[in-house]
Amino acid sequence: MHTKVHGLSPADLHPVPCSLCGSTQAAVEHRRGIFQYLRCSACRFVYLSPRPTQEKLIECYQRYLPSEEGDVDAWGRMMKVVFARAADAADRHAGGRPGELLDVGTAHGFFLDVMRERGWRVKGLEIAKKAIAAARAKGHEVVEGTLETAPFAPGSFDVVSAFYVVEHVYDPVDFLRRIRALLRPGGLAIVRWPHTAPLVRFLMTLREDLGLYDPPWHLSQFEPATIAGAMRRAGFGSIRTTVGGWTLPAGPVGRTISATGGLLAETWERLSGRSFPGVSKTTVGVRQDA
Ligand SMILES: [Zn+2]
Numbered sequence: 001m002h003t004k005v006h007g008l009s010p011a012d013l014h015p016v017p018c019s020l021c022g023s024t025q026a027a028v029e030h031r032r033g034i035f036q037y038l039r040c041s042a043c044r045f046v047y048l049s050p051r052p053t054q055e056k057l058i059e060c061y062q063r064y065l066p067s068e069e070g071d072v073d074a075w076g077r078m079m080k081v082v083f084a085r086a087a088d089a090a091d092r093h094a095g096g097r098p099g100e101l102l103d104v105g106t107a108h109g110f111f112l113d114v115m116r117e118r119g120w121r122v123k124g125l126e127i128a129k130k131a132i133a134a135a136r137a138k139g140h141e142v143v144e145g146t147l148e149t150a151p152f153a154p155g156s157f158d159v160v161s162a163f164y165v166v167e168h169v170y171d172p173v174d175f176l177r178r179i180r181a182l183l184r185p186g187g188l189a190i191v192r193w194p195h196t197a198p199l200v201r202f203l204m205t206l207r208e209d210l211g212l213y214d215p216p217w218h219l220s221q222f223e224p225a226t227i228a229g230a231m232r233r234a235g236f237g238s239i240r241t242t243v244g245g246w247t248l249p250a251g252p253v254g255r256t257i258s259a260t261g262g263l264l265a266e267t268w269e270r271l272s273g274r275s276f277p278g279v280s281k282t283t284v285g286v287r288q289d290a
Contacts, residue, residue: 023043026040177235
């Protein structure tokens with residue numbers, strides 16, 4: 001087999017233990033081309049293994065984000081409701097007094113736009129150079145790099161947000177710990193993630209593979225229990241997972257379906273007290289100090 005996917009061949013991939021609990025006992029959850037996801041037998045976490053090295057992945061990421069003007073604007077519009085819900089959560093937590101926010105993986109800085117508009121002092125962190133340039137062109141302060149290399153002082157933010165990042169990082173618990181360290185005591189983390197596992201299981205029974213797992217970009221496939229476990233391990237409390245809005249696809253038909261689905265999911269969540277499977281979720285957690 002010499003299949004190259006996103007410039008990766010099987011020789012670029014190596015096995016890893018569960019990033020949540022370190023166990024190596026796991027069963028295959030999903031296979032797609034040269035990639036496979038395992039489900040940890042100890043904690044039920046689903047993760048990509050074998051996988052490329054972090055250096056190799058960062059190289060691949062320069063081609064990941066949309067660069068066409070149209071695509072970029074579409075993303076900003078799509079995320080409008082999700083960003084508004086997240087901004088409401090930040091404002092509520094801050095008691096109506098805008099503070100300092102860091103958006104990790106800020107892409108083109110759309111959430112920074114929303115929060116700046118609400119009076120927050122905002123900074124972004126991003127690895128894709130084109131996206132950094134776009135965010136800076138709007139006057140945002142964006143640092144190039146990851147949480148490992150970020151120059152921010154510990155305890156310097158009231159809110160740290162990360163939209164669709166935690167499923168991409170190598171070690172999600174370490175990622176969340178670094179977010180916690182950047183928060184002031186009592187500060188709020190807002191983490192948005194795709195909840196695809198139950199949906200993929202359902203679609204696989206129909207022999208449909210819509211590529212929702214998105215390897216190699218998605219290293220982790222969270223579910224409400226495993227994201228909560230990761231947040232607890234990282235030192236967060238008052239953890240809450242909600243649908244947190246819905247994305248708005250560009251076309252009017254897709255938009256109606258998505259908005260209806262999102263509304264339905266939120267209503268279900270409110271009435272049943274249970275999380276709705278198959279749609280993205282926003283998880284918030286408060287920095288705990290012993
Ligand atoms: Zn595990």
